[in-house]
Amino acid sequence: MSNSTLDKAQKGRLVTIINLPFGELRAHLIRLGITEGDSIKCIERLPGGTIVIQKNRQEIAIGYDLAKKIKIILH
């Protein structure tokens, strides 16, 4: 277990979100169903750091610049 940011998540691994950035993006993520404390699965990590995660049945693509700001714990 170690602290990291979402852009470093590995494909196929579960991560726990510990901190979301402030502002509108935070509101937007909460609406999509991503909150602090949630476990999500990283289903793809593209070269350059675009991340695709899965929460419930929903797949969400997150750009590198945003992923960098989301703090996680790697399992």
Place this chain on the structure above:
Amino acid sequence: MKNDLIDVPQIKKTKEHINDYQTNLDKVVKVVLVGNPNVGKSCIFNHMSGMYVDVSNFPGTTVSITKSFFQGAELYDTPGIYGVSSFNDEERVAKDIILSADVVINVVNGLHLERDLFLTQQLIEMGKKVTLILNFSDVVQKKKIKINTQLLSELLGVEIIETSAVTKKGFDQLQNAVKLAKVGNQNLDLQFMLQHLIDKGISKAEALLIIEGDSITASKNFMQPGLSDDREKIYITRRSKVNEIVTLVEYEDSKKGEIFNQLGRLSLHPKTGVPILIVILSLVYFFIGDFVSQQVVDFTENKIGKELFEFNVKSFIANFNESTILVSSLDEPGNVVENKTFRFPNGMASDTKLKNEFLTFSNKQEIAIDFQFSNPILRLFFGEFGVITMTITYLFFLLLPLVIGFYFVMAILEDSGYLPRLATMMDRAFNKIGLNGKAVIPIMLGFGCITMANVTTRLLGTSREKTIVTAILQFVIPCSAQLAVITVLLSGAGLKPLLIFVTVITIVLITLSTLMHKLLPGESSPLLLDLPMMRIPRLDNILKKTFFRSYGFMKEAGVWFFIGAIIIGIFEIFGILEIWQNILAPLTTEWLKLPKETATAFVMGMVRRDFGAAGLFDLNLTSMQVTVAIITITLFVPCIASFIVMLKERGLKEGFAIWVATWISAFTIGGIVAQIII
């Protein structure tokens, strides 16, 4: 008597019950369909209103409001939103109409309750009368997910209609959607937070938005927007309530039901995604570039357009008017074998003998016939570039088949769910030019129609991104009609012109966007995109969309083609075209190394780019000249319709700046290429 006494209070009771339960239809003026992106709002709108608006498998298909009618009330389709607020244009548009709605029909995707019910809960907390449409029930069932709608309805306090836009299950129930609408269960804690605003006479809906920090709604009511702490508290409370509801009402029968979106995953992965993209592009190339543009168009343009339609119309006119007909019979490779001239000073009908001779001579396999009318008005309408003859052949028998082909391909892509995955794959590349992957969507739609794509730029996050994409669309992206003409011009010219064309356009694209990224102030937003399910495109969707778009294209292009052809025809009769050609001659002949008649194509190109490109058909250009000409025309000004939409979307200043810049860049770059390759 006795019966009456017992019955009366009972009837009264049920009536009362109905009254507080059912919404009084007479009082409903505005019904608004609201929901997350890509949940099927537009499908349901189409069904309820009997209209057609676009339905596609990516979030953000609908970007503006469409009005129609349902049971005597106004019915509105809105852009998809994840919550009511003013974070972006779509939200602002949707927010205003929700605030003024009498009834909200909230469409949710049964697969993504956790995401979708957040908006539902917010609408309920706003105190709106809501009916919930639980859509996608076909997929829910297939995935063996069970939703306890009874319990969900009780927990939310609103009525639920289960539907599937695919199987049309539950669509008959939509009749009751407005009647069933009611105010859902209210939250007392929240009520407490809002009370001081409500006491000032502010509606509950607006009060909630103010506390959530919506500055537009706040200043409208002369209030201070709430602090971000308040929003956080309300959002987190709402989120946990929704999560709790979902755990109570939903269970999966077997974990195997989990979506296994294999193809979707593959198209994301770089190792498989790139090959998939190449396969898709090749398929498109073979379908359009080979099948439609060669086989189909050859048949429609020559057999139907020229031999059947034009020949008969022109012969009919020639029957009664002075005409000279030049007929050349050709051999297999297209060389002239024999020329014959038939003169009818009093019209063909007056000289049956010569007419029969003409008909027999022209009744051969390979033949070219040129009808010449001495009357200038007849020339204007029925001559070689006749408003009636040429325009109809171009529009119906050349452009239409190709445009249908392009729209068909676009519809398949839009319906498959591939576009958002392409957006994800391209995200990093787009970051380099100040965009995020979402920009793929308007750009891809631009290959269908620039005018439409200009509006779709609304789904981008910031004004800066919209400017960059709008510029890219006007400068470098050829629309389907234009691609159609280019395909025809390039077919038979070999691979080299195509390669030069693609290379030049790509270089311009990269230079332009890099420059804009460097020069424009402001920031771009990061990608945050929910990916819809990949699925096999549904034929009825595709055919419907292709039909409506092609119809729309014909309606618009038709008008402009006729107007354009009349203007060009009149200019020609009065010699204005000649003057214009001579003025531009140094530019066309020296710099672009094209015949001076090409100047006509540029006038035509200001009306529509495809029309301009069509003006190149009869110029007998060499393949390198064709290359220069299509590069110049592609980079040239957008068509009138998209120019107007651009002004509306991006404002006068920006719109005109882009328009003028396209002039300059088209001639500069076209000229440079000409100097190198000709």
